[in-house]
Amino acid sequence: MDIPENYRFSDDHEWTDDQGDGTVVVGISHHAQDALGDIVFVELHGEEGVLEQGDDFGVVESVKTVSDLFAPVSGEVVAFNEALEDEPELVNEDPYDRGWIVKIKMSDPSQLEELMDAEEYEAFLTEGA
């Protein structure tokens, strides 16, 4: 699957889509959902909260394993994709759009610069394989 060009990626295979209003939408990459297999459950640790970059804030459970979600940027969680409660498969079917997980209001937008762009992420995946 094509890696969306305007997204930025963390080492933990999470993507961010900058909304241009100080918020980013966050999800897991196509590679991550493929490695995890069929996702059966997505859950946040708390209803809302302030996260530091790298904090684990939730879990993604698949038929194979349970995997932590790590905040790609610092900020406050302002929305959770409630569609995932009934349809966790959206993460598999459409990881870069309808399978988004949370929206974060960034406290330090410059952190986006530290993340990989699409080209770097693609290289990162090739190295890892």
Next chain:
Amino acid sequence: MGKGSGQREVKPGDSLRAGIEGAPIEPGDRMSPGIQFEEPLIFERSRTGRRGFVLGQGDWDVDDVDPAAELGGGLFRDEPAELPEVSEPEVVRHFTRLSQWNYSIDAGFYPLGSCTMKYNPKINEATARMAGFAQLHPYMPDQWCQGALELLWRLERILCEVAGLPACSLQPAAGAQGELAGLMCIRAYHQSRGDTQRTRIIVPDSAHGTNPASAAFNGFSVVEVASNADGTLDPAAVEAVMDETVAGLMITNPNTLGIFEKEIEAICEVVHRGGGKVYMDGANMNAILGKARPGDFGIDVMHFNVHKTFSTPHGGGGPGGGPICVSDDLEPFLPVPRIERSEGEDGPVYRRDFDGHPQSVGKVKAFWGNFLVYVRAYTYLREYGSDLPGISERAVLNANYMRARLSDTYNVAYPGRCMHEVVFDDSSFRDFGVSTMDVAKRLIDFGFHPPTIYFPLNVDGALMVEPTETESLRAIDEFVEAMETIHAEAEHSPQLLEAAPQNAFRNRLDETTAARRPILTYRQLREER
């Protein structure tokens, strides 16, 4: 009733071919579809008014009682519960048929890594059924159950000897409860010294899966430490996170990769120097019995899984047993009651001591532990006697033989000699479009229980095999040949693996839907329908 309600028109090999013409299968004589019975839920067998037996009525010499009046409104149902109404033979057939769908170590090879599915000798059952053990009541006074208390005391002494630690509690009901009780002892130890800032437990990524859960359940936060390129833990990695907020380290040795932690003494030294205690998960003790004693290499507290290492019933056949052994420092905190032995006029006298240990963490299990499980474990230990190290030698030899033979076709995750189990990754077949799950399901077609898969988590597509010492060379060779055949199939006819199992009572189950939309009760099932 569908498939299998009587005779099935299946020849050996047909099911292996899965309807794919020209599949390169030479069916062996191992194939045995046999007679298989469908069986509905027992609720679906129910017919109104049917009874297994009826108590004679009208000739009792006791007065009638009105249960509603006796129990009071809150405890008496207005409507009877909708329990299944079935005859005695229907009940017997129902459960017999369900048991025939099962797979057990008595039916065949069961190489479930990390679980030590060894054969359970039948003499264990014979002793556990002796009336003096089986018919004891837990409220009997100590003087009526001296033999049982002596057995528990002797078992504690044997476990302490194997652990290299001075004191033992048989209360924990299984491994995870042993972890809980052991961590409670560590916490109580720190608190007894007024050291209340130790709130963290270090857990390596090669530890057993329950370890972080037990630490969290005990109110500790978990610090994960990655293992090195050899799959073991570096003392330096522990040093880097060790400070005065760390209560202890939980380690599994041999670890879940089947590798002995060679730096264990140095690791324990780092934790001790920082004021912490080391907990060892004894799940993999089958590899080191009489060879290395945890107490000797620095462990402060550990549990045994007697249902793994000492051949007591396992899994659904439980209950288990997770006794813990501790160092002198932790001994005052062990659960009560403790078994005490003293010299009486006519020889030793045994008693349950509730009051002599004021610092104890208290009771962790109703009554006295899973007593009959311990009768089995004690029987097994006495049967082997001084040949305990021989168990581990044969277990390690079997695993290494399997590793050596299979390493031509499958990729060993961490090369080099293993202990009692070996972990393969999916790199030798991933490119054929075949998953670890497919390989595991295909093994069922060859009459084997699949090994542990997708664990440990630090190996991609892990496939973890533990043959144990009780399998013969022939059984292991048959398994190796099945694995080799499956690898060839993965390359040339991957559809066979994707369609597997075919030679099983149920074909591939839809695990995803089962997890996403589970149906857990009969009422739910009726509503779904």
